[in-house]
Amino acid sequence: MPTLTEVARHAGVTPATVSNVLRNRGRVGETTRQRVLEAVEALGYRPHLAARALAEGRAPTLALMVSSIANPFYPEFALAVERAARTSGHFVIICNTNEDPHTGRAYLDQIAGTLSEGVLVTNANLDFADLHTTEARGTPVVLCMWERPHEPPGLPCVAVDFRLAGELAATHLLELGHRRIGAIVGSKASGIHAARYEGFVSALRAADAPKNRVKHALDTIQGGYDATRALLEADPKITAIFATNDLPALGAMHAAADLGLNVPGDLSVIGITDIQLARESRPALTTVAVPTVEVAGLAVSLLRELIESSYGQAGKTAGQETACVPMRISSPPELVVRASTGVPRSR
Amino acid sequence: MPTLTEVARHAGVTPATVSNVLRNRGRVGETTRQRVLEAVEALGYRPHLAARALAEGRAPTLALMVSSIANPFYPEFALAVERAARTSGHFVIICNTNEDPHTGRAYLDQIAGTLSEGVLVTNANLDFADLHTTEARGTPVVLCMWERPHEPPGLPCVAVDFRLAGELAATHLLELGHRRIGAIVGSKASGIHAARYEGFVSALRAADAPKNRVKHALDTIQGGYDATRALLEADPKITAIFATNDLPALGAMHAAADLGLNVPGDLSVIGITDIQLARESRPALTTVAVPTVEVAGLAVSLLRELIESSYGQAGKTAGQETACVPMRISSPPELVVRASTGVPRSR
DNA sequence: ATGAAAGCGCTAACAA
DNA sequence: TTGTTAGCGCTTTCAT
Numbered sequence A, B: 001m002p003t004l005t006e007v008a009r010h011a012g013v014t015p016a017t018v019s020n021v022l023r024n025r026g027r028v029g030e031t032t033r034q035r036v037l038e039a040v041e042a043l044g045y046r047p048h049l050a051a052r053a054l055a056e057g058r059a060p061t062l063a064l065m066v067s068s069i070a071n072p073f074y075p076e077f078a079l080a081v082e083r084a085a086r087t088s089g090h091f092v093i094i095c096n097t098n099e100d101p102h103t104g105r106a107y108l109d110q111i112a113g114t115l116s117e118g119v120l121v122t123n124a125n126l127d128f129a130d131l132h133t134t135e136a137r138g139t140p141v142v143l144c145m146w147e148r149p150h151e152p153p154g155l156p157c158v159a160v161d162f163r164l165a166g167e168l169a170a171t172h173l174l175e176l177g178h179r180r181i182g183a184i185v186g187s188k189a190s191g192i193h194a195a196r197y198e199g200f201v202s203a204l205r206a207a208d209a210p211k212n213r214v215k216h217a218l219d220t221i222q223g224g225y226d227a228t229r230a231l232l233e234a235d236p237k238i239t240a241i242f243a244t245n246d247l248p249a250l251g252a253m254h255a256a257a258d259l260g261l262n263v264p265g266d267l268s269v270i271g272i273t274d275i276q277l278a279r280e281s282r283p284a285l286t287t288v289a290v291p292t293v294e295v296a297g298l299a300v301s302l303l304r305e306l307i308e309s310s311y312g313q314a315g316k317t318a319g320q321e322t323a324c325v326p327m328r329i330s331s332p333p334e335l336v337v338r339a340s341t342g343v344p345r346s347r
Numbered sequence C: 001a002t003g004a005a006a007g008c009g010c011t012a013a014c015a016a
Numbered sequence D: 001t002t003g004t005t006a007g008c009g010c011t012t013t014c015a016t
Helices: A004-011 A015-023 A029-045 A048-055 A073-086 A101-111 A128-136 A162-176 A193-208 A221-234 A246-258 A274-280 A293-311 B004-012 B016-022 B031-043 B050-057 B073-086 B101-111 B128-136 B162-176 B195-207 B221-234 B246-258 B276-280 B290-313
Strands: A059-067 A091-096 A118-121 A141-146 A157-158 A181-185 A213-216 A240-243 A266-274 A286-289 A327-329 A334-336 B062-065 B089-097 B120-121 B143-145 B157-159 B182-187 B214-215 B240-243 B268-273 B284-289 B328-329 B335-336
Touching: A004 A029, A015 A029, A048 B031, A048 B050, A059 A073, A059 A101, A073 A091, A073 A293, A073 B073, A091 A101, A091 A193, A091 B073, A101 A128, A118 A128, A118 A293, A128 A141, A141 A293, A157 A293, A162 A240, A162 A286, A162 A334, A181 A193, A181 A221, A181 A246, A213 A221, A221 A240, A240 A246, A246 A266, A246 A274, A266 B016, A274 B276, A293 A327, B004 B016, B004 B031, B004 B062, B016 B031, B062 B073, B062 B101, B073 B089, B073 B290, B089 B101, B101 B128, B101 B195, B120 B128, B120 B290, B128 B143, B143 B290, B157 B290, B162 B195, B162 B240, B162 B268, B162 B284, B162 B335, B182 B195, B182 B221, B182 B246, B214 B221, B221 B240, B221 B246, B240 B246, B246 B268, B246 B276, B290 B328
Parallel strands: A059 A091, A059 A118, A118 A141, A141 A157, A157 A327, A181 A213, A181 A240, A240 A266, A266 A286, B062 B089, B062 B120, B120 B143, B143 B157, B157 B328, B182 B214, B182 B240, B240 B268, B268 B284
Antiparallel strands: A091 B089, A286 A334, B284 B335
């Protein structure tokens, strides 16, 4: 691999000039510029990104923390992030924490600030303390899917109004005429899906609908499957299932199929997110869509800004502490009516 | 961020010693070692990976070229690669070429050899010429899913016997009693799925089964959907569909549902790969499983070996050209019988 | 067992 | 407009 210096020698100029030509910095004469470009071409020169990173004090990569492969949402999101990142010349390093905060910290320790100049976090399965540490060391961090626009997490984030998502789902079911609705919350009671369920419940209350049954479950198809069977066993008259995520909703449809229930005739099912699978299931899943691509874009651009300003304020003493933590809010979730919901018919 | 030098000063030693302690190189006295470790701890030192990469002349990352988000197989594979890579301390940079060879080359030009010391390729949608160029510049390349163990591609690779996969699928269908089988080939005639179809056809021929109908289609659910409708229109008596990939197979099931056909009663469906979705569809998809995780592991370890030996032979003159191109063969694909195939019943 | 010094490939003041 | 001179943070001979 030829180096900058070799190119310079080949073109009869100094390394600095070549550097300037390559990055359109500083004034360079047209003739030398040509000579340099030819030399680059002739030698097949490619800049050494690690060297550049060291010299510039910044690396052209972003780290993306994902929790696992289990939920197909993450890969989908990862690709959206990759595209957004490329527009600013960033590469994305995928950091699979495997649901393990320890692994997450190991990643942060290793690459934050050295191989990558910013961190994107797709779920809260990391110690916030670790994230704060990373931030304090000078590497900006952005949370990608904060669920409560009105309760900032204390870290820069992109928020999605998941409470509204829950409301929209409930309203849709109510408008169809459902009164007995079972809810599947894809996490512990106080977990990341709480806002969705709150929105759901509040819409029910606003409509004077009877109290619904709830079941907490793993955020997986299987989790939704089991929860649905439990729910229907507890109350066979349930006509609709609301799940706080698409995966459990899909599981609910599977359960219905195994119980010989027609969807949506006997049982309506609605989820939240609108992952690819939702479009591709049979019947296609009605869901409340979260603007995934937009979120990825917002997260990357926010991170970019933070990165820039972090270099800007280098050297300044503290006092920035009090500056408010930035938050971007995505456009609101939207109901996508497909084939899994309909008017209830008695059975 | 504290540097090595600061740690050294803090511990009252030289940078070289700290470096030695940190990497267990060279002999270091037990007492100094302790002192250094304490300093590292006290300062919260983290090695700067870009700096290390420059000094060592190698970066601790691998590039993974994927073609797009459309096929959920790639993200699945990406996570498997990430896990395998981590065992050797490598980070994975995800390079989404978006089916565009031009983007692919841009990635190769930028990061191969500078930010990453090896390249993993998951599909052939890149110019082989570009890959050879990358290799020639000194960065090893490994193809992850070569489909013909008996026809080496001229590049290091992990091969999967996809011909056998096609045979297994056909045999399964034949054993169930199917004679009129429609095939969906998820690419152009000469494309990457050709081997699968060849295997399928040869098994049919070996069993003296009648010639089957074929339809080429996009390697997507929609592609399989359309192809199935076309196939059934051309010959309504078809009792089974073989698709060269799971996604089109899933599309076939959707088509059956829309046509009021029961799967597997009226129509059996079988795919190849065994992606997560195959397990999670209703009915669950019978498919020929490809050992994805194993392939990822083999690919990473082969790449690792190539990387090591490329540093080893640094300085040697040419002549290695004649050395054979290494190929790893995964364990054979295996039939996974689920609910989408069964004995044909006349209709 | 530890230190001194050179350099990886590039960028960034500052000179000329 | 171009060249000079220092590093960036780390590794690595080679001395001591």
